[in-house]
Amino acid sequence: MTTEIESDRRLLEDLPPSAKKARALEILAEMEGNEKRTDEILRKRELEFDIALGKLAPSPLAERIFRFLPWIAVILALVALYTGIDAIWNAEYCSRGRSGVVSCTHGVRARLEGGVAIAVAVFMAGIPIPSCRAKIVASWLVGLAGAGLLIASLLLR
Numbered sequence: 001m002t003t004e005i006e007s008d009r010r011l012l013e014d015l016p017p018s019a020k021k022a023r024a025l026e027i028l029a030e031m032e033g034n035e036k037r038t039d040e041i042l043r044k045r046e047l048e049f050d051i052a053l054g055k056l057a058p059s060p061l062a063e064r065i066f067r068f069l070p071w072i073a074v075i076l077a078l079v080a081l082y083t084g085i086d087a088i089w090n091a092e093y094c095s096r097g098r099s100g101v102v103s104c105t106h107g108v109r110a111r112l113e114g115g116v117a118i119a120v121a122v123f124m125a126g127i128p129i130p131s132c133r134a135k136i137v138a139s140w141l142v143g144l145a146g147a148g149l150l151i152a153s154l155l156l157r
Contacts, residue, residue: 005032070128080121087114105153112153119146 009028015021058066087093093110096102105113123142129135 005035073124073127077121077124077127080117080124084114084117084119084121087111087117093117109153109156112149112156115149116146116153119143119149 005028009025083093088111091108091110092104092106093113094102094104104110119142123139123146126135126139126142
């Protein structure tokens with residue numbers, strides 16, 4: 001826009017002096033001043049935005065933690081997978097409650113709870129995979145299967 005203002009200014013300066021010419025030059029000066037103020041405001045906003053982004057950036061400790069979280073999820077998935085396979089194979093599923101009391105289930109109910117543990121393991125193993133449509137569909141299917149197995153195990157009382 002500055003080039004347009006300069007070309008308009010040159011055209012006006014070529015005209016003979018008049019009140020309209022003086023008013024037009026004043027308007028051009030105002031437009032130029034407004035453009036400079038707008039540029040200053042935009043520069044300030046960009047600087048504020050850059051500062052805000054700097055504050056939102058993760059710390060080195062957080063970066064290290066988030067680098068290891070997928071591995072932790074996979075390790076927990078392997079533990080859940082082992083627990084589920086063991087429960088299905090031996091038809092016995094033992095768990096520890098909040099008070100530290102160990103309770104065990106046997107038979108078909110234990111196998112269903114083992115299936116739930118396997119569903120949880122598959123779901124947790126999918127955490128490190130980047131998000132895509134297939135991951136979303138698989139998560140829903142595993143979640144529905146796990147919910148179905150859990151409801152079936154609760155109904156077998």
